Amino acid sequence: MRRIELRLGDLTAEHVDAIVNAANSSLLGGGGVDGAIHRAGGPAILEECRALRAGELRDGLPTGEAVATGAGLLPARWVVHTVGPVWPGPGPEADRRRALLVAAHRHSLAVAAGLGAASVALPAISAGTYGWPVDEVAETAIAVAAAAGADAAPPLVRFVLSSERVLGAYRAAAERLGVAVEEV
Ligand code: AR6
DSSP: OOEEEEEESOGGGOOSSEEEEEOOTTOSOOSHHHHHHHHHHOHHHHHHHHHHHHTTTTTOOOTTOEEEEEOTTSSSSEEEEEOOOOOOOSSHHHHHHHHHHHHHHHHHHHHHHHHTOSEEEEOOTTSSTTOOOHHHHHHHHHHHHHHOOTTTSOSEEEEEESSHHHHHHHHHHHHHHTOOOEEO
16 A cells, blocks of 8 residues: 655655656756755766766656666665656647656656665656646646556655645645545
């Protein structure tokens, strides 16, 4: 049985096996939660990202995919880097990219599970710089976490959210979907 938790806080401080980074395709850092992870985790994470870019991810990490590195100085063991889609505004392009938002969540959870992580913490992927409406991000995140099979996500999935507004969106999405969540 999977446990889904919501918390207001700073993802970089989480004592879980894996945290998910809302990165960009370059994997070479940025602002938002990505910047916070690299600042708090130290240079070892960036070194591993550079090595990935020099090898299997020469063209960058495609949107919707996920890849793991170590977590440097962070309390977590691994960082799972994913790339969410940029919000294009309402219309057919948003409908198309919605699948990438699902994929970013699904692949992040699957990579964490594949590492053997018992717990994973995620931010609100695409809901900051990338501008995706937070209600939709919340609904996607909760739905994917609740629907993932036993091997497709760790037993504990915790969403660590940066404001009351985002936390409220996740709470409301869980209620709408009838998914039990614990606020911790
Ligand atoms: N802990 C938890 N959540 C955080 C933290 C933190 N320390 N810092 C920010 N957030 P964003 P995106 C929230 O912009 O929209 C970067 O430059 C933030 O308030 O980090 O996927 C990357 O390099 C928001 O709710 O990610 C990419 O270029 C959520 O995390 C681009 O931004 C996601 O906001 C990715 O944009």
